[in-house]
Amino acid sequence: MRKIWMLTASCLVAASVMGSAALAQNAEAEAAAAKASAAAAVARGKAQTNPNDPLEKICRIGPRSRETEIQKIEPFKVFDNLYHVGPCYVTSWVLTTPQGHIMFDTSQEPFVDLIETNLKKMNINPRDIKYIIVNHGHTDHFGGAKRLQEFTGARVVATPQDWKMIEETAGKPNNRDNGKPTDVPKRDMEVNEGDHLDLGDQHLIIHTAPGHTPGNLFIEGLVLHDGAQTYRGIWGGGGGGAPGLAGAEQGVKNAEKVNAVKGVQVYIQTHAWQDPNGYPAGGVHERAKKLATRKPGDPHPFVDPATWDARAKRQLETAKRVLAEEQAKAGKSK
Ligand SMILES: [Zn+2]
Numbered sequence: 001m002r003k004i005w006m007l008t009a010s011c012l013v014a015a016s017v018m019g020s021a022a023l024a025q026n027a028e029a030e031a032a033a034a035k036a037s038a039a040a041a042v043a044r045g046k047a048q049t050n051p052n053d054p055l056e057k058i059c060r061i062g063p064r065s066r067e068t069e070i071q072k073i074e075p076f077k078v079f080d081n082l083y084h085v086g087p088c089y090v091t092s093w094v095l096t097t098p099q100g101h102i103m104f105d106t107s108q109e110p111f112v113d114l115i116e117t118n119l120k121k122m123n124i125n126p127r128d129i130k131y132i133i134v135n136h137g138h139t140d141h142f143g144g145a146k147r148l149q150e151f152t153g154a155r156v157v158a159t160p161q162d163w164k165m166i167e168e169t170a171g172k173p174n175n176r177d178n179g180k181p182t183d184v185p186k187r188d189m190e191v192n193e194g195d196h197l198d199l200g201d202q203h204l205i206i207h208t209a210p211g212h213t214p215g216n217l218f219i220e221g222l223v224l225h226d227g228a229q230t231y232r233g234i235w236g237g238g239g240g241g242a243p244g245l246a247g248a249e250q251g252v253k254n255a256e257k258v259n260a261v262k263g264v265q266v267y268i269q270t271h272a273w274q275d276p277n278g279y280p281a282g283g284v285h286e287r288a289k290k291l292a293t294r295k296p297g298d299p300h301p302f303v304d305p306a307t308w309d310a311r312a313k314r315q316l317e318t319a320k321r322v323l324a325e326e327q328a329k330a331g332k333s334k
């Protein structure tokens with residue numbers, strides 16, 4: 001990985017020259033983003049489900065999605081070098097290479113035991129995991145990192161902005177684990193926009209898309225093997241911007257950045273409930289079900305460039321609409 005320390009130093013300089021008004025504005029935007037994501041989580045928890053719905057829906061949305069046991073799903077292999085080892089509602093992926101593996105997200109307690117068991121079931125040696133990349137500084141993504149770092153010996157990777165969030169979450173109640181205090185990993189590796197992470201045949205390019213959190217990531221360049229075929233994947237969808245005019249402007253930049261990544265064939269989601277999550281194409285769990293019954297010569301159910309392209313296009317259209325609304329609001333208040 002390049003530029004890590006240099007960029008860290010320049011970030012420190014930028015922070016020290018930032019005025020107090022800008023800092024206050026940042027804090028306001030962060031609080032608004034936190035409020036918006038908490039409201040979305042409540043809405044997902046209250047979403048209507050029907051007792052006849054498939055398990056992969058019930059464990060994602062609706063009141064039963066808060067139950068611990070329902071989350072403990074079996075691990076599955078999606079490509080020759082990509083494994084799903086986490087609980088149902090938030091993913092934890094392992095991308096393997098002959099030179100060591102990369103884990104994407106860690107979920108949170110009480111699911112770290114599940115991840116450890118699932119790695120074993122998939123015959124993945126935890127000590128071969130070299131990097132654990134945290135998508136963003138929310139507990140459902142980094143909450144397992146401290147224990148998994150001890151278990152694997154891997155470096156934990158996040159943006160400096162979200163390392164700050166992680167540090168601030170130390171000791172706060174984990175609402176998936178009866179309010180027990182959250183254990184956080186020590187600040188380890190920092191990545192910024194444009195950094196590369198190379199391991200084996202993987203040459204990943206890191207992108208930041210601030211909004212959902214100040215240092216939200218998405219990563220392009222995952223190389224996925226399916227027999228003789230290889231496909232290009234993207235991890236994370238970039239998300240929107242933060243509330244308010246500045247957040248909406250950033251949201252358009254994020255969407256443009258996502259759309260600039262060409263040739264995406266596989267969307268590796270961070271949450272199983274992310275759009276598109278229903279039939280016919282479905283999200284992670286629907287596609288996994290199709291994969292389990294795939295016959296030789298059938299297309300790979302996770303390879304779906306058309307759905308990704310439509311999603312990216314929709315993200316940009318939505319971001320532009322939100323920006324226009326925010327600009328109209330700002331115009332009126334002048
Ligand atoms: Zn989040």
Ligand SMILES: [Zn+2]
Nearest residue numbers: 138140141271
């Ligand atoms: Zn999340």
